[in-house]
Amino acid sequence: MDKEHVFFENYADTWDRDRKENREILAYMMRLSELPPGAHVLDAGCGTGTLIPYLHEAVGEQGMVEAFDYSRQMLDKAREKFSHLREVVFTEGNILKYDFPDQCYDAVICLNVYPHMAGRARDFIRKMYGTLKRQGSLIIMHDMPRQCVNRLRGDSAEEPPCLLPPVDILESQLIGCGFSVAIAMDTAQFYFIKVIKDQELPYAQYVDEDTELPAVSQIHTGGHVPHRHNHTQTKMVMNRLARISGHLEAIKRMVDEGRDCSEVLMQLAAVDSAIVSVSKVVLKDHIDHCIVDAVRENNVEAIENLKKSISTFIK
Template identity: 25%
Template sequence: MTNDHTQVHDPARVREFFGSRAARWDERFPDDGPAFEAAVASLGLRGGEVVLDAGCGTGRALPYLRQAVGNTGTVLGADLTREMLDEAARKGRGRSALLLQADVARLPLGTGVVDAVFASGLISHLPRPGENLRELARTVRPGGLLALFHPVGRAALAAHQGRRVSDDDLRAEPRLRPLLAGSGWRLMSYVDEDDRYLVLAVREG
């Protein structure tokens, strides 16, 4: 959804916050393209697969996801905020994906129909993380993957905000691992560097 430094959880506030920033969102983060491309590559997607960008925002990952699954694959971009989806369409990213205005708490998708989920910044904005991750898991086939991504690591983000990094952070491995496990996911890899936060998890059967 975002690499903004503000964490908002209430759905109405999320829509308000991102809706007012949608038109200039990409201008604020002009150099993130290579990081998105590398994060998408980490999913190891194959031609013909179905991938969901949950909290796709202005759709910066969508062209890379389309490249990964090819013309025979399906790319879905879901976001809660209409203005973000409108901006994605205005930038032509709707050609790479089917854009859906949807809440991750109630995705309009069948069970086990998705091969992988890509989620940029989403974890910081989930009102009920356990339930919401479980809903993502519902849509993914057993063995499918989840990538939780952020172009900035936790320590760099904390320094920008003038605070110290804390293990109380939902994105910290000691908190995230059991949260994923209780939501149908098994943590496979955890990377938290200054210029990248990337968690990969597999959907358990």
């Protein structure tokens, strides 16, 4: 048993007393998760079962929740509280070593667990990918902001601490393992990423980290013939655009379901700032590469185009 495992075994008795459960945020993240009734869900790193009642309510009597943890003491606490629920089963095991069946779950949810996997992130993501059904979702969430998680982790005895990365870094890892990003939010209150296995998104050809990117000229540009140059950030830009597009789809569903306007506006503001942020990356790449080349080649037209792009961007 490693130090961290021992830590959780010893902490089980007081976990519920010390854990500050923010029901409003948990309920909000559950809504974002969109677990369908009847789903078979793995609560990976369930601890004392904080999420079990939310999951049980979402999947209903036709569904199944598998509460999974390597700490026997934590799992016993969860059992004490929820063994009366017929649709909940409890499994003791190490997420990184357990032989999960292939294509078994509709969703895997990890609440406050990812930093414990971060040292072996790729193994973890691949394992979860294998055990999800096609179109199944992996949801990585924290009911506190990333900075708080990292502060807590930084205080832990572990050397070096495994941190919760910014969403775009975790997204790249998830995309590299074959997932498509549906929602990614790193807010002042919580951290939430939902990715889908094998979902066909327009940029699915960019999923494999080891795959060479197609040349820029192969991307359909609506008749405009692009000038030839090298961009260093294309892959990151495509990943971010895929994320924005997934986020917008989620907002469309929120509007369709008649969700609260303030929730919708909050999400639109997040997309707005994501677009500005990706635009800055494109602009910087443009200046770093195209314009340097244009000046070297005395390409007046390219320099004029840059001026137009900048004035459009800052309008």
